[in-house]
Amino acid sequence: MISLWMEQVAPQPARPALQQNTDTDVVIVGAGFTGLWTAYYLKQAQPQLRITILEARQVGYGASGRNGGWLLGEIAGGDKLLQALPGAERQSGHRLLQGIPDEVARVTEREGIHCDFKKGGVLYCAARYPEQQQRLQAHLSECRDYGYSTSDLQWLDQSGLQQRLQMANSYGALFTPHCATVQPAKLALGLAAVLEQSGVEIFESSPVVRWQSGEVATPSATIKARWVVPAVEAYGSQLKPMQHYQLAVQSMIVATEPLPESVWQSIGLANGEAFCEASRLISYGQRSADNRMIFGARGGYRFGGGLRADAPLSAGEMELRRHLMQQCFPQLEGVRITHNWGGNLALSRRFHPHMLCDYGPRIAVAGGYAGEGVGASNLAGRTLAHLITEQESELVRQPWVLRDKPLSALKRWEPEPLRWLTYKTVNQLYALEDRVLSAPTPAWQRRLVSGLADVLEGVIS
Numbered sequence: 001m002i003s004l005w006m007e008q009v010a011p012q013p014a015r016p017a018l019q020q021n022t023d024t025d026v027v028i029v030g031a032g033f034t035g036l037w038t039a040y041y042l043k044q045a046q047p048q049l050r051i052t053i054l055e056a057r058q059v060g061y062g063a064s065g066r067n068g069g070w071l072l073g074e075i076a077g078g079d080k081l082l083q084a085l086p087g088a089e090r091q092s093g094h095r096l097l098q099g100i101p102d103e104v105a106r107v108t109e110r111e112g113i114h115c116d117f118k119k120g121g122v123l124y125c126a127a128r129y130p131e132q133q134q135r136l137q138a139h140l141s142e143c144r145d146y147g148y149s150t151s152d153l154q155w156l157d158q159s160g161l162q163q164r165l166q167m168a169n170s171y172g173a174l175f176t177p178h179c180a181t182v183q184p185a186k187l188a189l190g191l192a193a194v195l196e197q198s199g200v201e202i203f204e205s206s207p208v209v210r211w212q213s214g215e216v217a218t219p220s221a222t223i224k225a226r227w228v229v230p231a232v233e234a235y236g237s238q239l240k241p242m243q244h245y246q247l248a249v250q251s252m253i254v255a256t257e258p259l260p261e262s263v264w265q266s267i268g269l270a271n272g273e274a275f276c277e278a279s280r281l282i283s284y285g286q287r288s289a290d291n292r293m294i295f296g297a298r299g300g301y302r303f304g305g306g307l308r309a310d311a312p313l314s315a316g317e318m319e320l321r322r323h324l325m326q327q328c329f330p331q332l333e334g335v336r337i338t339h340n341w342g343g344n345l346a347l348s349r350r351f352h353p354h355m356l357c358d359y360g361p362r363i364a365v366a367g368g369y370a371g372e373g374v375g376a377s378n379l380a381g382r383t384l385a386h387l388i389t390e391q392e393s394e395l396v397r398q399p400w401v402l403r404d405k406p407l408s409a410l411k412r413w414e415p416e417p418l419r420w421l422t423y424k425t426v427n428q429l430y431a432l433e434d435r436v437l438s439a440p441t442p443a444w445q446r447r448l449v450s451g452l453a454d455v456l457e458g459v460i461s
């Protein structure tokens, strides 16, 4: 099984594989959100463009059909990048990011894509130990310095949080309205259908085995194209030379059976808020349109950037997620977990997404969304479309955009075994911090382990 989301959509007739050599204006590798949004905005900009998407498996097979469905009005590392800009540019960058959910709402409404879109904001909850409250409040004051107003981000005390979400041991939460939740597979498949109506060709079961400027090849045929857009995010670990720039990591999700209204009254999320529990090893979730608790937590890294296949979670992986979910929501004790799945996402070495366009070889890429790609890929699609069609706009002037730069302008990940050792060290230290802080431990131990985790976080980011 790919995910609950993919199971919920009507069975899709398989699209044909690419069988014959051909040519096109833009060839996009990968039918996830990045590829689909890029094609969408290119067609909007220049309807006559011939666009072909080559997908190794099926539309939405990757992270886009498996994620937690948070559609954020921000990108990983965005605050830090914008902080360096003068006031007016910084403000306009923030507005651009915060506007992502509204942009997706506009398009899905205009195109008749039904993807359970609900803009209920997101709660970053201090819900397991008091240090989470201190960290979130420190983040809030940084955000105030960046220019966030109370309507962008506000602190909810314990009772304010409980009016929206009842989590055990809660101390309070940061709330921002700039987030929506979606059923991601419906969004991906809906976009694909809209694209096909506008003349975009999508081939499935067509893995690209080689690509270079002007040409991509599957095992059966070759496409010549003016522009090549690899949009494979974590799968870049298997598509040279992308493995240098996108580190594949895994995330895993469980979903309960649909829960009765009485249970939801004891939990909350009545307005469709997304939520997370703000430890460094984040747990996140949403209430699905059919009233399931969708709960994602923790992740993994495989030596050499190996990808997680479609196998269900192991007994240990399931148990950890059930434990974390029930720790936050004792109300869910005894409910049935009906679905579990995992998927691959990518981190860039600078820990923020990149949107790059090289006008020499005519290559455009985006990715490295660090687990926040549902919204960021919409921004990336708009940005790559403007870069490729050479439109001057605020989209292409943002600090995450590399305009007319080669792929080598992206920072490379260190070779193995350094990546694996670093991941293991970071993960184990964060897990230790989590254990120490969630137990009644002496203050000096808590300060020591959190201090070490802060230092390590500073070094790697």
Ligand SMILES: Cc1cc2nc3c(=O)[nH]c(=O)nc-3n(C[C@H](O)[C@H](O)[C@H](O)COP(=O)(O)OP(=O)(O)OC[C@H]3O[C@@H](n4cnc5c(N)ncnc54)[C@H](O)[C@@H]3O)c2cc1C
Pocket: 029, 030, 031, 032, 033, 034, 035, 054, 055, 056, 057, 058, 059, 060, 061, 062, 063, 064, 065, 066, 067, 068, 069, 070, 071, 072, 206, 207, 208, 209, 231, 232, 233, 234, 235, 236, 239, 250, 251, 252, 253, 296, 341, 342, 343, 344, 345, 346, 366, 367, 369, 370, 371, 372, 373, 374, 375, 376, 377
């Ligand atoms: C479990 C999980 C939970 C997540 N939760 C959230 C969340 O709640 N909010 C959020 O913002 N982000 C979340 N993310 C991240 C987000 O889903 C991704 O960042 C985003 O979907 C990436 O989209 P993409 O199109 O770039 O990549 P993908 O969706 O991974 O698409 C890449 C596509 O390329 C195809 N492909 C790969 N290799 C080839 C090849 N050689 N030839 C042709 N096609 C190829 C793949 O089959 C795939 O369909 C989550 C990710 C996971 C795995």
